[in-house]
Amino acid sequence: MRKRLTFLIAHLIASLVIVAGVASAGDPRPEIPLTIEKDHFEPSEVKVKANTPFTLVVTNKTAKAAEFESKDLRVEKVVPSGKTVNVLIRALKPGTYAFFDDLNKASTGRIVAE
Numbered sequence: 529m530r531k532r533l534t535f536l537i538a539h540l541i542a543s544l545v546i547v548a549g550v551a552s553a554g555d556p557r558p559e560i561p562l563t564i565e566k567d568h569f570e571p572s573e574v575k576v577k578a579n580t581p582f583t584l585v586v587t588n589k590t591a592k593a594a595e596f597e598s599k600d601l602r603v604e605k606v607v608p609s610g611k612t613v614n615v616l617i618r619a620l621k622p623g624t625y626a627f628f629d630d631l632n633k634a635s636t637g638r639i640v641a642e
Contacts (some may be wrong), residue, residue, distance in 0.1 A: 537617040557616070558582045560609040562596075562637075564588040564607065564629065569637040585616040594635070598627035629634075 548638040558577075562584050563570045576582055588594045596615055597604040605615050620641035629635035 532638060559614075561583050562586045563589060564594045564596075564635065567629075567632050568631070569627070572637040574639045576617075576620065576636065576641050579619045581619045582617050584617060585612060586615055586631050587612040593631060595630040596627060597630040598625060598639075600625040601627070604630065 551617055558580070560574055560576065560582055562574065564586065567590060571587050576586070584596070586596050586605070586607050587613055588609055590609060594607045594609075595604060596607055596613075601620075603617070603619060605613055607613050611633060617639075620639070625639040625641070627637050627639065
């Protein structure tokens, strides 16, 4: 009986290790570049795969700070002048999600999840 219990516990531990390895070895989040230049986002429209989390890699090439903000996504992140920041975005349902530079309201864009 004791050998059987030891075998079951060892099997359970091995299974958990395998599942954890598979979960961490999954595809990394896609990285999508987004640049702020001449007070505009480039590209102004970003297309992503629906239901898949991704990372926006936002580079600010202007002489002043910018703030990537989206009320639809409930995210905001300051991007200092000359710097790059990563913005983690959750998996999105199909649709269109607006974003803007909160420090320059004329700079807008959208993410289209398909």
